[in-house]
Amino acid sequence: xxxxxxxxxxxxxxxxxxxxxxxxxxxxxxxxxxxxxxxxxxxxxxxxxxxxxxxxxxxxxxxxxxxxxxxxxxxxxxxxxxxxxxxxxxxxxxxxxxxxxxxxxxxxxxxxx
Amino acid sequence: xxxxxxxxxxxxxxxxxxxxxxxxxxxxxxxxxxxxxxxxxxxxxxxxxxxxxxxxxxxxxxxxxxxxxxxxxxxxxxxxxxxxxxxxxxxxxxxxxxxxxxxxxxxxxxxx
Numbered sequence: 001x002x003x004x005x006x007x008x009x010x011x012x013x014x015x016x017x018x019x020x021x022x023x024x025x026x027x028x029x030x031x032x033x034x035x036x037x038x039x040x041x042x043x044x045x046x047x048x049x050x051x052x053x054x055x056x057x058x059x060x061x062x063x064x065x066x067x068x069x070x071x072x073x074x075x076x077x078x079x080x081x082x083x084x085x086x087x088x089x090x091x092x093x094x095x096x097x098x099x100x101x102x103x104x105x106x107x108x109x110x111x112x113x
Numbered sequence: 114x115x116x117x118x119x120x121x122x123x124x125x126x127x128x129x130x131x132x133x134x135x136x137x138x139x140x141x142x143x144x145x146x147x148x149x150x151x152x153x154x155x156x157x158x159x160x161x162x163x164x165x166x167x168x169x170x171x172x173x174x175x176x177x178x179x180x181x182x183x184x185x186x187x188x189x190x191x192x193x194x195x196x197x198x199x200x201x202x203x204x205x206x207x208x209x210x211x212x213x214x215x216x217x218x219x220x221x222x223x224x225x
Binding site: 032090101 | 144146155156158161203207208214217
């Protein structure tokens with residue numbers, strides 16, 4: 001089992017819809033969770049971080065963390081074509097030092113007009 | 114100017130050649146990382162360095178070596194390149210007590 005797994009894509013949603021991206025992790029003591037966005041041919045950029053159970057909202061983005069079920073999700077409300085990108089989930093697994101992240105394989109999101 | 118830079122941005126080389134990819138940062142971060150990205154596989158950690166004298170292997174270090182010449186510089190070498198090392202390579206940095214990573218623009222390497 002991979003340490004960090006993302007729902008297989010690609011995911012296609014119409015403009016204005018909610019896009020839901022999911023990520024599960026295998027280590028129960030993982031502490032830090034991140035969502036990075038990567039446009040085609042570009043480098044990943046951090047869009048959300050979450051450390052405790054519950055929801056964290058930032059504009060149109062909401063990260064949800066459920067440590068008991070070992071999943072973290074990213075909701076994008078009012079999806080725009082500019083949200084079309086690959087979204088990478090990253091986790092600092094238990095027992096590792098600050099900064100050492102394990103990434104999922106990424107989910108490609110396409111928002112069509 | 115970009116905080117994390119990588120050179121070269123693109124490189125085509127032949128099997129068996131030695132290649133060096135360079136990364137420099139002006140963020141003042143102690144920690145630096147080298148990742149490889151293949152389609153559908155996300156980012157895989159090759160090597161990481163928490164300071165100039167601390168270098169560690171990542172998930173896929175075979176066939177690669179690194180050098181941390183200074184706090185701001187971290188180089189990745191392929192001693193004898195092979196075609197399955199064709200990939201997009203990213204350098205990243207982070208501060209000492211944070212998990213947030215900042216990525217360079219990437220180097221696209223093709224090994225023929």
